[in-house]
Amino acid sequence: MRISTFFYTIKQGIINIFRNKWFSLASIATISACLFLFGLFYSILMNVQNIVKTAQEGVSVTVFFDEGISDERIQQIGDEIQKRPEVSKINFISADEAWDSFKEEYLGEYADGFTENPLENSASYEIYLNDVSMQPALVSYLEGLDGIREVNRSDITAASLTGINALIAYASIGIIAILFAVSIFLISNTVTIGISVRKEEISIMKYIGATDFFVRSPFVIEGMLIGAIGALIPMGIIYSVYNEVISYIIGKFSNLSKLLAFLPVNEIFAKLLPGSLIMGIGIGFLGSIITVRKHLRV
Amino acid sequence: MSIKIQVVKKVAREQRGRRRKGTASDEIITMNHVSKAYATGAPALNGVDLHIKKGEFVFIVGDSGSGKSTMIKLLLRELVPTEGEINVMGYDLVRIRHRKIPMFRRNLGIVFQDFRLLKDRNVYENVAFAQRIIQKPTKEIKRNVPSILATVGLAGKYKAKPRQLSGGEQQRVAIARALVNRPSILLADEPTGNLDPKNSWEIMKLLEQINENGTTVLVVTHNREIVNAMQKRVVTMKKGVIVSDEEKGGYIDDED
Numbered sequence: 307m308r309i310s311t312f313f314y315t316i317k318q319g320i321i322n323i324f325r326n327k328w329f330s331l332a333s334i335a336t337i338s339a340c341l342f343l344f345g346l347f348y349s350i351l352m353n354v355q356n357i358v359k360t361a362q363e364g365v366s367v368t369v370f371f372d373e374g375i376s377d378e379r380i381q382q383i384g385d386e387i388q389k390r391p392e393v394s395k396i397n398f399i400s401a402d403e404a405w406d407s408f409k410e411e412y413l414g415e416y417a418d419g420f421t422e423n424p425l426e427n428s429a430s431y432e433i434y435l436n437d438v439s440m441q442p443a444l445v446s447y448l449e450g451l452d453g454i455r456e457v458n459r460s461d462i463t464a465a466s467l468t469g470i471n472a473l474i475a476y477a478s479i480g481i482i483a484i485l486f487a488v489s490i491f492l493i494s495n496t497v498t499i500g501i502s503v504r505k506e507e508i509s510i511m512k513y514i515g516a517t518d519f520f521v522r523s524p525f526v527i528e529g530m531l532i533g534a535i536g537a538l539i540p541m542g543i544i545y546s547v548y549n550e551v552i553s554y555i556i557g558k559f560s561n562l563s564k565l566l567a568f569l570p571v572n573e574i575f576a577k578l579l580p581g582s583l584i585m586g587i588g589i590g591f592l593g594s595i596i597t598v599r600k601h602l603r604v
Numbered sequence: 605m606s607i608k609i610q611v612v613k614k615v616a617r618e619q620r621g622r623r624r625k626g627t628a629s630d631e632i633i634t635m636n637h638v639s640k641a642y643a644t645g646a647p648a649l650n651g652v653d654l655h656i657k658k659g660e661f662v663f664i665v666g667d668s669g670s671g672k673s674t675m676i677k678l679l680l681r682e683l684v685p686t687e688g689e690i691n692v693m694g695y696d697l698v699r700i701r702h703r704k705i706p707m708f709r710r711n712l713g714i715v716f717q718d719f720r721l722l723k724d725r726n727v728y729e730n731v732a733f734a735q736r737i738i739q740k741p742t743k744e745i746k747r748n749v750p751s752i753l754a755t756v757g758l759a760g761k762y763k764a765k766p767r768q769l770s771g772g773e774q775q776r777v778a779i780a781r782a783l784v785n786r787p788s789i790l791l792a793d794e795p796t797g798n799l800d801p802k803n804s805w806e807i808m809k810l811l812e813q814i815n816e817n818g819t820t821v822l823v824v825t826h827n828r829e830i831v832n833a834m835q836k837r838v839v840t841m842k843k844g845v846i847v848s849d850e851e852k853g854g855y856i857d858d859e860d
Contacts, residue, residue: 310742510720513680514785515710516737518703 311520319527322500329496330532336492337536337589340485341582345544347478348578353568354471360567367444368458369431375453380429383451387433390447392440397432404428486589493532493593497525501601508602522598526591533590537582545575631691632658632789632820633679638688640674648674649685650844656822658788661815663831664824665855666841672824675841676793679822680712681705693788710738713782713819717794719774721766727753727777728762734781748784756780756810772803779810783819790814792823796830804830828855 323330369387371380380398388396405425433448435441441459448457501508511521548571556566633656641647649671656662666672677683678690681697690697695708721730728749735745753759756776766774775795782790792811796804808823808830815821825831831838831854838853839846848856 308739308741311736311739314736506720507722510722510733511737512706513709513712513714514734514737514781515706515708515712517706520737520739 315520315523316527318524319531322504322524322528323531325503326496326499329492329499330528333489333492333496333532333593334536334539336485336489337533337586338539340482340489340589341537341586342540342543343478343485344482344585345540345578345582347474347482348581349544349548349574351471351474351478352574354474356569357567358471367433367435367441367448369433369448369454370456370458371427371429372453372455373427379453383453384431386451387431387448390444392435392437392444393433394436395434397434399430399432401426401429404430489536489589490593490596493529493590494597496532497529497594497597498601500525500528501597518602522602525598525602526594529590529592529594529597530587531590533586533588533593534583535586536590537586541575541579541582544578545571548574630657631655632660632693633822634689634691635675635678636689638678638685638690640671640678640683641686647686647844649678651688652844652846654839654846654849656820659815659818659820661812661821661836662823663834663836663838663853664822664841665826665831665838669843670841671844672841673793674844676791676824679791680714681708710785711788713779713785713787713790715775715778715782715790715792715795717797719766719771719778719798721774721777721781723766726763726765727758727769730766730777731780731784734784738785749780752780752784755783770803771799772806775799775803775807776810779807779814783814787819789820789822792821792825794824794826796825796827801829808834831855 369383371383384396384398387393401423405423405428408425433444435444445457445459448454508521552568556568559566633654635652635654638649638652638654639647640649652671652675654675664672664675674683678685678697679692681692681695681700684698688698692708693711695704695711697708700708722733725733731749731752732745735748740748750759750762753762756779758773758776758780761769761773766777769777775798779790779792779795790811795811796807799807804827811821811823812834835852837851838848838855840848840853840856
């Protein structure tokens with residue numbers, strides 16, 4: 307294709323968009339809505355995933371030992387736990403360390419009244435998992451070990467977080483699929499109108515000897531441009547409000563601030579922006595190519 | 605290497621395709637026993653034979669329903685005949701592949717009764733449009749369009765929109781558009797149908813001049829006066845058959 311032909315085609319595509327403004331606007335709006343929701347769900351999913359991941363990394367199982375257990379046995383238990391595949395990290399907390407952190411956290415200056423360590427038998431292992439769903443299995447294994455008095459599991463139930471994530475994912479896939487279909491339908495309508503408006507021009511083009519490709523490409527370009535615009539608008543909106551929404555959420559739930567580990571906007575957009583553009587242009591391409599093949603029997 | 609061989613083979617194949625049904629070398633349009641029937645009613649064309657040589661000027665006359673329009677559509681390969689052979693410029697229009705049709709049509713210039721100009725574009729753009737379609741470089745378009753507009757006598761009006769022009773001027777634009785790609789054949793379907801006598805004459809003179817410059821011209825018309833005055837070959841059609849084909853003929857009255 308010649309460069310002049312390429313620019314001519316693009317120009318005609320843009321003229322098409324302006325020639326039936328309202329339909330173009332409707333198509334752009336639908337794609338925008340579609341990709342806005344996509345961007346929204348994507349951001350939520352990524353953040354929930356990140357929160358779950360952070361929470362999972364923070365979830366620990368604590369193991370206390372029988373009274374009078376020997377240091378060797380503690381060491382032995384530690385080695386055995388370390389070997390488990392689901393264990394990512396294991397920390398030994400001696401009785402003194404436990405008391406020190408307890409004092410610091412809860413007693414402050416009142417701790418001076420204690421002369422002995424009241425937590426003498428509270429040495430423990432803090433065990434971190436790389437997969438929280440393995441927690442029940444690990445707990446029952448630990449309870450079966452010799453020399454263990456008590457196993458404390460963390461209260462954050464990973465299952466519920468994972469469940470929420472899956473729910474959001476399914477709901478968003480459903481809604482996005484419906485919006486995709488609507489977008490393709492609307493783009494198809496827009497292009498159909500464009501074709502009927504230019505019917506005479508197309509018939510002249512065919513008489514003069516325009517190839518199918520030459521006749522069709524402006525309409526496909528039109529669809530792809532609509533898709534690209536429809537993708538850029540919601541991305542702009544999400545980009546500009548993302549940080550504000552997050553600081554609002556953190557402000558509102560400040561007691562959960564340790565748990566709410568949000569991703570920075572640039573990290574989200576590194577994948578979201580190209581993804582949305584590809585989808586927008588893809589919808590436009592699909593919608594217009596289907597229509598052009600159907601209505602432009604050249 | 606293999607690409608080269610493929611290209612050579614392709615060219616050979618195309619040449620074979622063109623030469624199929626050996627047309628006489630100076631015949632540019634050949635119709636042999638061509639019939640066209642639509643789904644309902646009598647055939648629109650019934651066993652038509654027509655041979656037109658390179659450089660001829662031919663009127664095709666006849667009432668509505670005589671099969672003129674069907675003939676034009678067959679020559680443009682808008683329709684395929686139900687029977688018979690059509691060969692235009694070496695293209696076998698019965699067997700031509702769909703994707704070859706645009707290339708074939710680039711050899712034809714077409715002028716319609718209702719001009720069919722693009723109303724949202726000026727004279728220059730209307731003519732340049734034809735060159736854009738065949739993907740001429742902009743540089744050439746800028747050279748070709750003014751020269752063809754001068755030929756049809758519209759050099760000063762290239763910025764005007766179609767609605768600012770008279771009917772005669774609009775038809776000149778249409779002729780310029782048909783000619784700018786230097787076709788071998790110009791097909792004019794009732795080119796003076798919407799024009800007053802003075803403009804009709806001017807358009808006909810222009811077509812004659814184009815013919816003198818070597819383009820084969822086919823004019824479908826109702827205009828008795830012009831046909832009688834110009835003394836060209838006249839093919840008269842009636843109810844789907846050619847009833848007369850005369851060199852330097854006249855308009856045959858329909859009085860049976």
